[in-house]
Amino acid sequence: IVDIALSKEGKIYSILQKDLDRIICVIEEGKVEEIFRPEIEKILKLKETEYSCRITINPSSLDVNSEKLYLLESDAIHVFSMEGRHLNSILLEGLYQNYVPTGPLSFKEGLLYIPVDNKGVVVYDSTGRLVKNLNIKEDFIQAIAVQGDKIAVLSLFPVRIQLYNLDGSFLWDYSDRWLNQQGKEVKIR
Secondary structure: OOEEEEOOOOOEEEEEEEOOEEEEEEEEOOEEEEEEOOEEEEEEEEOOEEEEEEEEOOOOEEEEEOOEEEEEEOOEEEEEEOOOOEEEEEEOOOEOOOEOEOOOOEEEOOEEEEEEOOOEEEEEOOOOOEEEEEEOOOOOEEEEEEEOOEEEEEEEOOEEEEEEEOOOOEEEEOOOOEEOOOOOEEOOO
């Protein structure tokens, strides 16, 4: 499994690596059901002639929002219906030119959040325009989760979770606050 996302209905969607292809699946009650292989139409123009073909994409991340799947592949977000129909593609300004993604995307309230190198999280609007770059003081951001006006950041070196406001200002460090299986707080030194 490459990435997972939870829908509002409680379904778990995932990108599953199968051989060299990536397949979109839903996981319910421990069963993995393949939904579709993500394909998009590419149009090539040679001189005055246009050629179209369908190509399979290999997304690195996904998120679910408003009955749509958002798949990050290279410098674009490809939007699909839940049944696998390609709806549109959004080219992300400056991605891989100025920023390299380091973790999965998060889509909240019309904005796309992507952790990147250079200690940050880039934020795009629904047209792919870069609207802000949150300067997070972490060397390598593995994953993020956006909820309301907060962003949780999972860092790897050292492993810890920190909470930031959506303007990038630091809020809380959870590095020494973990819960054991019984829900009791334990300290990790």
